[in-house]
Amino acid sequence: MSYNALYTDLSGYYDLMCADIDYQGQSSSAHRLHQIFGNSGKQHLDLACGTGPHIAHLIQHGFHSQGLDINQPMLEIAQQRCPEAQFAQGNMCAFQTDQKFDLITCFLYSIHYSGSIEELIGCIKSAHQALQSGGVFYFNVVDKNHINNELFAKHSVSQGADLFQFSSAWHYIGEGEKQTLNVRIDKTCDQQTLTWEDAHPMVALDFEQLKTLLTPYFEVHVFEHNYEQITPWQQASGNAIFVCTKA
Structure with a gap:
């Protein structure tokens, strides 16, 4: 079974699969880091949003949220969870929008779904184009x-x-x-x-590769994968939070 078929067939079980995830803590982390490194805007886009739990929490922080995901059954669940948000089916590596956002998030290591370095560059460019000046692209990543x-x-x-x-x-x-x-x-x-x-x-890529890809578009800050504290990455762990600010 392909991975798309798996998620289509099991979209109703997705929240069970992620039942141990601290959505509130992750969303609060993105909010805090946006307050520090971003602008004061509240327009938010969540890439690979799944069934929308992060969006639900960021709405509580005052954001006006939209979600993008390639999987339509996930989006239907997300819309039920967050009727005040807007959702669209699409590829995070090649999306375009006339609206500008202040915060773009991509949680749960979903940035890796880009699949290749070329597609990842497309995701970075799309996020850059979609952000306001001073906006933040926030995601977590694993070093190969x-x-x-x-x-x-x-x-x-x-x-x-x-x-x-x-x-x-x-x-x-x-x-x-x-x-x-x-x-x-x-x-x-x-x-x-x-x-x-x-x-x-x-x-698959390492953090130095990733910073090289991001630097032409963003001011890049890397933090330890800790949603309760803001600690600069100590270059030892293989998981990190990237906070990328558009000039």
Whole structure:
């Protein structure tokens, strides 16, 4: 099953798969860093918005939010969750808009869905074009040189009589610009288990490469992957938050 088909078929389970994510903390982090490095505007666009939970929290911070995602079933759920927001189906690597935004976010490592360096450059250019002067492009990212193929993130959650077990792991072969996010979902009901497995194609790069791509368009700030504190990246960890300000 392709990764698009997986998400289409399981869009109704997506929030369960992400049940352990601190959406409020992540959204508050983006808000704080926008206050420090951005302008005072409140026009917000969330790339790869999924079912819209980050948008729901940023609306509470006073933002006027829009969401962009390639998956229409996700957008339908997002619209139900956030009826005051606007949503559009589209490719984050090649979007154009007449409206200008003050904050563009891309949470949950979704920037890697660009798939290739060329497509990632398209995403960077699109975000730059869509931002107001002083606007911020905020996202989190993983450095390919720090990926441990043996590490899995796992959690379980119940829905009615069903037990879901979710696991995901990065995998990088050690060279090139391709990596995968391997996802497994087990659904158990009445002692029977259904399993979905998939490998999502992702772009692989290191932080120095990424800063080189961003610098022609943005003033780049890199922080430790900590949503509770604002700490400059210490060049040791493989996860970071990038805050990119348009001049």
